[in-house]
Amino acid sequence: xxxxxxxxxxxxxxxxxxxxxxxxxxxxxxxxxxxxxxxxxxxxxxxxxxxxxxxxxxxxxxxxxxxxxxxxxxxxxxxxxxxxxxxxxxxxxxxxxxxxxxxxxxxxxxxxxxxxxxxxxxxxxxxxxxxxxxxxxxxxxxxxxxxxxxxxxxxxxxxxxxxxxxxxxxxxxxxxxxxxxxxxxxxxxxxxxxxxxxxxxxxxxxxxxxxxxxxxxxxxxxxxxxxxxxxxxxxxxxxxxxxxxxxxxxxxxxxxxxxxxxxxxxxxxxxxxxxxxxxxxxxxxxxxxxxxxxxxxxxxxxxxxxxxxxxxxxxxxxxxxxxxxxxxxxxxxxxxxxxxxxxxxxxxxxxxxxxxxxxxxxxxxxxxxxxxxxxxxxxxxxxxxxxxxxxxxxxxxxxxxxxxxxxxxxxxxxxxxxxxxxxxxxxxxxxxxxxxxxxxxxxxxxxxxxxxxxxxxxxxxxxxxx
Amino acid sequence: xxxxxxxxxxxxxxxxxxxxxxxxxxxxxxxxxxxxxxxxxxxxxxxxxxxxxxxxxxxxxxxxxxxxxxxxxxxxxxxxxxxxxxxxxxxxxxxxxxxxxxxxxxxxxxxxxxxxxxxxxxxxxxxxxxxxxxxxxxxxxxxxxxxxxxxxxxxxxxxxxxxxxxxxxxxxxxxxxxxxxxxxxxxxxxxxxxxxxxxxxxxxxxxxxxxxxxxxxxxxxxxxxxxxxxxxxxxxxxxxxxxxxxxxxxxxxxxxxxxxxxxxxxxxxxxxxxxxxxxxxxxxxxxxxxxxxxxxxxxxxxxxxxxxxxxxxxxxxxxxxxxxxxxxxxxxxxxxxxxxxxxxxxxxxxxxxxxxxxxxxxxxxxxxxxxxxxxxxxxxxxxxxxxxxxxxxxxxxxxxxxxxxxxxxxxxxxxxxxxxxxxxxxxxxxxxxxxxxxxxxxxxxxxxxxxxxxxxxxxxxxxxxxxxxxxxxxxxx
Numbered sequence: 045x046x047x048x049x050x051x052x053x054x055x056x057x058x059x060x061x062x063x064x065x066x067x068x069x070x071x072x073x074x075x076x077x078x079x080x081x082x083x084x085x086x087x088x089x090x091x092x093x094x095x096x097x098x099x100x101x102x103x104x105x106x107x108x109x110x111x112x113x114x115x116x117x118x119x120x121x122x123x124x125x126x127x128x129x130x131x132x133x134x135x136x137x138x139x140x141x142x143x144x145x146x147x148x149x150x151x152x153x154x155x156x157x158x159x160x161x162x163x164x165x166x167x168x169x170x171x172x173x174x175x176x177x178x179x180x181x182x183x184x185x186x187x188x189x190x191x192x193x194x195x196x197x198x199x200x201x202x203x204x205x206x207x208x209x210x211x212x213x214x215x216x217x218x219x220x221x222x223x224x225x226x227x228x229x230x231x232x233x234x235x236x237x238x239x240x241x242x243x244x245x246x247x248x249x250x251x252x253x254x255x256x257x258x259x260x261x262x263x264x265x266x267x268x269x270x271x272x273x274x275x276x277x278x279x280x281x282x283x284x285x286x287x288x289x290x291x292x293x294x295x296x297x298x299x300x301x302x303x304x305x306x307x308x309x310x311x312x313x314x315x316x317x318x319x320x321x322x323x324x325x326x327x328x329x330x331x332x333x334x335x336x337x338x339x340x341x342x343x344x345x346x347x348x349x350x351x352x353x354x355x356x357x358x359x360x361x362x363x364x365x366x367x368x369x370x371x372x373x374x375x376x377x378x379x380x381x382x383x384x385x386x387x388x389x390x391x392x393x394x395x396x397x398x399x400x401x402x403x404x405x406x407x408x409x410x411x412x413x414x415x416x417x418x419x420x421x422x423x424x425x426x427x428x429x430x431x432x433x434x435x436x437x438x439x440x441x442x443x444x445x446x447x448x449x450x451x452x453x454x455x456x457x458x459x460x461x462x463x464x465x466x467x468x469x470x471x472x473x474x475x476x477x478x479x480x481x482x483x484x485x486x487x488x489x490x491x492x493x494x495x496x497x498x499x500x501x502x503x504x505x506x507x508x509x510x
Numbered sequence: 511x512x513x514x515x516x517x518x519x520x521x522x523x524x525x526x527x528x529x530x531x532x533x534x535x536x537x538x539x540x541x542x543x544x545x546x547x548x549x550x551x552x553x554x555x556x557x558x559x560x561x562x563x564x565x566x567x568x569x570x571x572x573x574x575x576x577x578x579x580x581x582x583x584x585x586x587x588x589x590x591x592x593x594x595x596x597x598x599x600x601x602x603x604x605x606x607x608x609x610x611x612x613x614x615x616x617x618x619x620x621x622x623x624x625x626x627x628x629x630x631x632x633x634x635x636x637x638x639x640x641x642x643x644x645x646x647x648x649x650x651x652x653x654x655x656x657x658x659x660x661x662x663x664x665x666x667x668x669x670x671x672x673x674x675x676x677x678x679x680x681x682x683x684x685x686x687x688x689x690x691x692x693x694x695x696x697x698x699x700x701x702x703x704x705x706x707x708x709x710x711x712x713x714x715x716x717x718x719x720x721x722x723x724x725x726x727x728x729x730x731x732x733x734x735x736x737x738x739x740x741x742x743x744x745x746x747x748x749x750x751x752x753x754x755x756x757x758x759x760x761x762x763x764x765x766x767x768x769x770x771x772x773x774x775x776x777x778x779x780x781x782x783x784x785x786x787x788x789x790x791x792x793x794x795x796x797x798x799x800x801x802x803x804x805x806x807x808x809x810x811x812x813x814x815x816x817x818x819x820x821x822x823x824x825x826x827x828x829x830x831x832x833x834x835x836x837x838x839x840x841x842x843x844x845x846x847x848x849x850x851x852x853x854x855x856x857x858x859x860x861x862x863x864x865x866x867x868x869x870x871x872x873x874x875x876x877x878x879x880x881x882x883x884x885x886x887x888x889x890x891x892x893x894x895x896x897x898x899x900x901x902x903x904x905x906x907x908x909x910x911x912x913x914x915x916x917x918x919x920x921x922x923x924x925x926x927x928x929x930x931x932x933x934x935x936x937x938x939x940x941x942x943x944x945x946x947x948x949x950x951x952x953x954x955x956x957x958x959x960x961x962x963x964x965x966x967x968x969x970x971x972x973x974x975x976x977x978x979x980x981x982x983x984x985x986x987x
Contacts, residue, residue, distance in 0.1 A: 110578060216587060217597040250585070352582050495869075
């Protein structure tokens with residue numbers, strides 16, 4: 045039986061950078077450095093004289109260029125004309141198929157009695173019902189119970205909970221799983237969320253879905269573990285570097301922790317963008333009534349995913365656009381998505397129709413404010429609560445309607461005016477120049493505004509703080 | 511060697527494949543990356559896993575790995591490639607995930623991710639290109655830069671103030687997670703053959719589900735070493751290799767273990783985990799206990815960690831919700847897990863709890879003297895205070911409109927043989943003192959909470975009954 049003849053090397057000078065690594069590899073001295081600059085590349089390619097070549101192949105092994113020294117297959121070389129290399133090889137279509145969406149399924153659930161669970165648990169169960177089976181996190185009070193519940197439940201659902209080495213690692217595990225097209229989430233709290241912002245920027249740039257439940261706590265720095273609305277500015281205007289935005293949801297009850305977590309996954313995939321859920325420490329720890337939904341989701345695989353199979357082989361997850369015009373076009377595209385997200389603005393207006401005093405609050409302070417509104421009504425004061433459910437996009441149309449007849453606006457928050465800044469920005473962008481001077485009830489450091497303080501502000505009394 | 515079919519026919523992503531860039535890499539002449547790429551592509555080809563492969567491009571010179579590999583591609587933030595790889599691997603355990611990283615990425619900014627992922631041991635393959643310099647940013651000192659080697663940030667040579675070179679292969683091999691660690695080089699034909707084999711083996715071990723592998727490749731960077739490619743090969747051999755000895759650092763025989771079932775999406779399984787049930791609880795309330803408050807009752811339970819205040823609070827909330835009311839419970843703990851303060855704010859509302867905090871409760875249950883002293887004065891006029899008279903010798907002066915019930919929670923519980931049921935004694939006392947819910951409502955909540963510890967139900971029922979009796983002995987509500 046004749047041995048199959050080994051191919052000798054062949055080189056298109058255009059693809060040779062003249063590094064000369066092949067020279068050493070050739071025992072027969074077939075290869076020399078030329079002194080002719082190639083007019084197409086400006087480089088000096090090597091020259092082959094294959095008279096003594098025994099087709100050992102070592103020169104091809106030494107060539108760092110995939111299209112550099114290659115085996116000369118019969119009939120291949122001779123036909124080439126040395127011109128534009130794109131024409132030489134032609135555009136061969138990849139064998140990888142054109143991916144299509146594998147849609148998610150909606151599966152009905154039997155009607156059940158309400159659960160009595162804490163906010164973080166409600167969020168975790170919401171995530172499971174939204175089809176999330178991949179949760180990554182790093183323990184941080186007061187969000188940890190969410191991760192703990194996932195660590196307990198996910199193995200029983202053949203899902204994955206990984207405790208990462210840091211929040212930086214956790215968000216990048218999310219980047220991987222989201223890149224594969226699957227729902228993923230984390231539970232964190234303010235200092236941890238700060239660490240994740242690098243990854244959030246990458247996810248936005250690479251258009252990846254993912255849900256971040258940030259149970260906000262007192263800051264800055266290590267601060268404390270008590271509730272504060274400390275990350276409104278981060279979520280609304282500081283999601284890492286670049287032109288970034290993400291829908292930011294602000295639940296105020298354990299029920300909303302579940303409902304808005306489920307919504308977050310839906311929106312996250314709809315827009316291929318992260319969604320942030322801002323809770324406060326009280327809400328995370330608070331136990332309340334939670335009614336489960338009537339249906340759950342079995343996720344599919346979107347066509348853009350890099351799942352690691354033939355269908356998705358041609359895909360790329362990346363936030364790199366090296367050419368300025370490409371990156372500008374990408375930013376224009378992202379900004380168009382942010383515009384489209386504005387249709388997702390949500391708010392609750394409680395007794396605002398005839399309100400003289402509109403109080404604005406979200407999260408747990410919104411509940412306290414609701415209590416205050418009711419007591420003020422009992423005292424004959426026409427108070428109302430405007431509660432933004434999306435902090436970004438801010439529900440400015442609903443706000444306009446809520447404050448329509450108001451003489452006074454009071455922003456109640458557990459921060460130094462982060463919510464008020466959102467209100468002001470939203471009004472300003474909506475071209476509303478004339479509105480009552482904003483009053484405020486603010487606590488910080490882990491203290492939530494008390495109902496008595498809110499009442500006192502509205503009633504014009506000085507409240508002595510405990 | 512033939513161009514592997516794993517390399518794109520045309521580099522569409524490289525400057526839109528304009529001109530030469532359609533078929534030439536972005537690497538400098540003589541760069542080791544191209545060889546490592548070719549060997550990796552060959553391995554993927556040989557193993558027949560092109561469709562399953564996900565390559566993670568790092569930050570560094572190989573950031574554009576995805577220009578060349580016709581596989582699923584994901585580009586990671588600087589240093590994060592191994593954890594991005596894990597995210598892909600756990601999303602699809604059938605995928606073959608390659609984390610390809612340079613020395614700045616892997617051994618500096620991503621060190622935590624590198625070590626933690628290696629120790630996790632999940633089957634991924636890490637190809638580590640060590641060329642002793644930062645290439646992409648222009649020749650700065652790398653964690654792997656040799657002592658004395660000059661770079662733009664160690665212009666007079668790396669000295670003791672800049673630390674020692676990181677020997678990653680040895681570090682990784684020293685961990686328990688990885689199964690295969692080898693350092694290879696590219697400077698001559700013999701080394702290239704070894705490098706090819708090592709890379710293929712590292713990928714194969716992943717394909718077989720055996721574990722994590724790490725291949726460190728000593729590579730040439732002629733541009734930043736300011737040498738010809740030939741000189742660089744010599745430099746790697748003569749200067750790098752003594753510091754970074756080649757060879758297998760770890761090679762364990764491990765049976766395939768990474769087998770994961772597809773995730774479960776059975777609704778009933780999730781409902782069962784969540785403890786959800788379709789059974790309607792039996793209701794005993796005639797209506798909202800308006801004798802306590804028209805729409806919303808505010809309670810506070812206060813004691814030390816371990817008193818059971820939180821459990822009792824939860825049981826009140828559960829009882830209320832079973833009766834069709836709304837309820838909330840906010841726990842507040844001191845910094846200590848045990849023995850610190852432990853307060854619980856509970857609200858029970860006819861329709862919706864508006865304000866879940868209880869700064870001025872209508873009902874206070876105090877498990878010790880400091881709690882009674884702290885919160886007793888905050889109780890609203892006409893409210894109710896129940897405290898553990900076993901541990902509180904002297905009650906503070908409270909508003910005369912407040913009904914006060916000293917009940918020996920601890921004494922009764924101890925007599926029953928289990929001090930931990932003192933919170934249930936307190937619930938019995940609460941029931942008798944306030945009539946917040948019918949007895950059966952409370953007992954049902956207690957029984958449901960103990961459904962996995964049925965043997966404890968009689969004891970708890972007895973404790974509850976004793977709480978009631980104690981209040982009745984005081985003259986009742």
